[in-house]
Amino acid sequence: MNFLLFFCGLTAVAVLGMEYIMWYLFQRRVSGLHFPHEADSSSRIRFFTMGRMRICAIVHATFTLAIAELFLIFIW
Amino acid sequence: MVKKPKVVGELLFQGKDSGEQFQFYFRQHWIRLLWPLLKTGTWNLLLLFIGYEMFTTGAITDTTARHALALILAFFFLLSQWEFISRFYRYFLYVTIVTDKKVHRIKKTLLAIDMHESVDLWLLQDIIKSQRGIVQNMMGFGSLILEGQNQPLLRIHFTPRIADNYTKLMHLRERARSTLGA
Numbered sequence A: 001m002n003f004l005l006f007f008c009g010l011t012a013v014a015v016l017g018m019e020y021i022m023w024y025l026f027q028r029r030v031s032g033l034h035f036p037h038e039a040d041s042s043s044r045i046r047f048f049t050m051g052r053m054r055i056c057a058i059v060h061a062t063f064t065l066a067i068a069e070l071f072l073i074f075i076w
Numbered sequence B: 001m002v003k004k005p006k007v008v009g010e011l012l013f014q015g016k017d018s019g020e021q022f023q024f025y026f027r028q029h030w031i032r033l034l035w036p037l038l039k040t041g042t043w044n045l046l047l048l049f050i051g052y053e054m055f056t057t058g059a060i061t062d063t064t065a066r067h068a069l070a071l072i073l074a075f076f077f078l079l080s081q082w083e084f085i086s087r088f089y090r091y092f093l094y095v096t097i098v099t100d101k102k103v104h105r106i107k108k109t110l111l112a113i114d115m116h117e118s119v120d121l122w123l124l125q126d127i128i129k130s131q132r133g134i135v136q137n138m139m140g141f142g143s144l145i146l147e148g149q150n151q152p153l154l155r156i157h158f159t160p161r162i163a164d165n166y167t168k169l170m171h172l173r174e175r176a177r178s179t180l181g182a
Helices: A002-030 A050-075 B030-057 B063-092 B133-139 B162-181
Strands: B022-027 B094-099 B102-108 B114-120 B126-130 B142-147 B152-159
Touching (some): A002 B063, B030 B063, B063 B094, B094 B162, B102 B152, B114 B152, B142 B162, B152 B162
Antiparallel strands (some): B022 B094, B094 B102, B102 B114, B126 B142, B142 B152
């Protein structure tokens, strides 16, 4: 049980740390590449803004953490 | 990537000259994200299947082996997710920007690459639009080859909405040439 808690904690730290580092690097790199919606010629559907990207990052971190913890808890 | 709209022509970006007027930009076609998505999805399904089988059948009776398996499955799951999210971010860091004078291609990764190539519009002899195969024609993407004096100056692969972007580029090239001649 103690080991399970330890590995669950370790997984949580790894997931949150990695997601934060990647978001931080992305934010640094993407600075200077912010343009208005109407100038985006990539697609007719213009979805991704910085705010929505942040939400995607949070959703992805939550999903990754939940599934990884489930692996540990159910198989342990 | 998008922030609150400003006056379009006055936008600043990496490598922009003060005299340039920003026109439009595009990323690569979304199909570039399909392979990472499929790869991650397949990996996850496989890992979930193995995990589910272990959980329901109780095939591994040895506790240490079961713990090790749980850790290995979780580890590979995390690796596949991190690879996907880094590819996802990279997709947004590869941008082609068109101004009234130049075509800029900015390619970055999260850590290793920060590339910027620029080509003057008036220097372009030809702009070649190439769509090969059923998928490219159905999805409306392809390659734009910007040619100078008998040599390609810039190849832009996976250009989305290629017909529109090609027309806009041709129009801007003519405008740049006429401005230069005037």
